[in-house]
Amino acid sequence: MAWWDEVLxxxxxxxxxxxxxxxxxxLEPPTVKQAQALLERTSRELADAKARAEAARRRMLRAQAQxxxxxxxxxxxxxxxxxxSELATAVAxxxxxxxxxxxxxxxxTAVHDRIDAQLRAFNRDVAMARSVLAAxxxxxxxxxxxTPKKSREKAGGFQHQRPGKVMDQLKRGPRGKGDGLALHLxxxxxxxxxxxxxxxxxxxxxxxxxxxxxxxxxxxxxxSVLRMKPTNLPxxxxxxxxxxxxxxxxxxVSEAVIQAVRRAAFDANLSNSDQIRVVLDLPVIRxxxxxxxxxxxSPEDYQLLGKRYRLxxxxxxxxxxxxxxxxxxxxxxxxxxxxARKGAKR
Amino acid sequence: xxxxxxxxxxxxxxxxxxxxxxxxxxxxxxSMPGDVPVIEVSxxxxxxxxxYVTDADSQLLCISYLWRDADVKPKQRSKLLETLLDLNxxxxxxxxxxxxxxxxxxxxxxxxxxxxxxxLELATLSDNGRDALATLADFLV
Numbered sequence: 001m002a003w004w005d006e007v008l009x010x011x012x013x014x015x016x017x018x019x020x021x022x023x024x025x026x027l028e029p030p031t032v033k034q035a036q037a038l039l040e041r042t043s044r045e046l047a048d049a050k051a052r053a054e055a056a057r058r059r060m061l062r063a064q065a066q067x068x069x070x071x072x073x074x075x076x077x078x079x080x081x082x083x084x085s086e087l088a089t090a091v092a093x094x095x096x097x098x099x100x101x102x103x104x105x106x107x108x109t110a111v112h113d114r115i116d117a118q119l120r121a122f123n124r125d126v127a128m129a130r131s132v133l134a135a136x137x138x139x140x141x142x143x144x145x146x147t148p149k150k151s152r153e154k155a156g157g158f159q160h161q162r163p164g165k166v167m168d169q170l171k172r173g174p175r176g177k178g179d180g181l182a183l184h185l186x187x188x189x190x191x192x193x194x195x196x197x198x199x200x201x202x203x204x205x206x207x208x209x210x211x212x213x214x215x216x217x218x219x220x221x222x223x224s225v226l227r228m229k230p231t232n233l234p235x236x237x238x239x240x241x242x243x244x245x246x247x248x249x250x251x252x253v254s255e256a257v258i259q260a261v262r263r264a265a266f267d268a269n270l271s272n273s274d275q276i277r278v279v280l281d282l283p284v285i286r287x288x289x290x291x292x293x294x295x296x297x298s299p300e301d302y303q304l305l306g307k308r309y310r311l312x313x314x315x316x317x318x319x320x321x322x323x324x325x326x327x328x329x330x331x332x333x334x335x336x337x338x339x340a341r342k343g344a345k346r
Numbered sequence: 347x348x349x350x351x352x353x354x355x356x357x358x359x360x361x362x363x364x365x366x367x368x369x370x371x372x373x374x375x376x377s378m379p380g381d382v383p384v385i386e387v388s389x390x391x392x393x394x395x396x397x398y399v400t401d402a403d404s405q406l407l408c409i410s411y412l413w414r415d416a417d418v419k420p421k422q423r424s425k426l427l428e429t430l431l432d433l434n435x436x437x438x439x440x441x442x443x444x445x446x447x448x449x450x451x452x453x454x455x456x457x458x459x460x461x462x463x464x465x466l467e468l469a470t471l472s473d474n475g476r477d478a479l480a481t482l483a484d485f486l487v
Contacts (some may be wrong), residue, residue: 001471117369124470127438246382246411248445250398253378253385297371 039119046112057101064091353401363465395475406455410475415447426485439470
């Protein structure tokens with residue numbers, strides 16, 4: 001459980017570094033906050049820059065259009081028109097700048113999106129760490145004597161208060177009439193932990209103590225919801241059942257379609273997408289070719305194969321030869337089992 | 347029926363946001379025929395699992411199928427179940443669950459969810475699905 005262990009490990013480290021107060025409250029270390037703030041600020045600044053660039057681009061385009069309109073106006077003094085056309089040329093020259101603005105904006109958008117994605121991933125990690133923390137705090141709050149270590153320190157609970165002799169006696173069970181009664185009373189006050197966990201004593205009476213005790217609910221929802229009779233479920237939960245069944249059907253259908261398409265595509269030497277085009281009567285551009293077997297081997301693959309065949313990993317030709325031999329052996333084995341199976345059927 | 351259309355339009359409006367969240371352009375939305383509307387959101391390129399979204403009246407359910415009972419190493423089964431329960435509180439917005447013989451990852455939304463909510467839910471579920479498969483591979487055959 002690398003993921004889980006990592007999260008827990010990190011949390012423990014942070015916890016230690018922070019030295020949380022007695023109330024168990026702790027915030028993320030300042031560095032996490034800083035990183036978050038930095039990502040958020042970058043994202044905001046990029047959005048601003050993008051908006052500014054966009055606005056500048058629009059202004060430039062508008063000015064260009066206005067100049068062009070003015071130049072084309074026929075009722076104008078000749079000199080004014082000359083001057084205007086000069087200006088228009090200058091603006092047209094600026095048009096190149098508009099184009100560069102476009103690419104600039106595209107780059108900014110891409111960077112912005114990437115930062116946003118990073119921020120989302122980061123927030124997700126932080127949220128995950130926070131919920132682990134919150135969950136562990138909630139557990140501690142619900143079960144103050146939860147960990148055995150703490151119980152020992154506080155000497156809380158029945159097992160730590162009573163000497164071993166009494167425990168032994170309890171384990172052996174009642175010897176005499178008086179003992180039996182005592183035991184009975186004893187257990188009603190201090191139930192053994194196994195019973196405590198189930199939340200009921202032997203007489204079926206509810207015990208108030210354990211945080212792990214299930215609430216006295218008449219509906220056991222421990223086995224598959226789909227197999228359950230709807231009457232066993234709380235009414236508010238029943239509405240999800242048709243939806244779950246519909247999702248199940250949708251998933252099964254998708255799987256069946258994928259399998260059918262793959263099988264047909266294999267038989268027809270087509271790619272899956274071409275097979276779908278065939279089913280839908282759409283034109284297929286590539287014609288079915290004689291299937292060729294190719295595998296692209298990476299340097300790592302050659303390392304592994306070199307080890308496997310006890311050959312120099314650099315000797316690609318020799319390795320490929322062995323690969324071919326192995327594939328041929330594989331094909332022969334396949335054919336034999338197929339024919340054997342066919343023979344058995346007859 | 348107005349509801350199926352509502353679900354479709356909610357998801358369609360969330361797709362542009364989802365594309366930005368996941369930094370991918372290849373997202374397909376398909377509707378499955380049937381009494382209860384089921385929308386399939388799939389990612390043709392990449393290693394992301396398809397997500398099925400459905401309207402269960404009191405909630406919108408988003409479900410990814412992870413693996414089957416048969417895919418679990420028999421000896422590791424109870425350990426896996428325990429691990430999934432352990433992980434549930436810390437997995438953002440999603441929870442592990444079971445439908446029939448399938449292990450699923452499920453997220454639920456209010457019926458009044460906005461496209462932004464839906465996009466965040468789908469992006470998170472998709473990330474979680476990918477992480478779960480990578481993380482829990484040791485338990486699978």
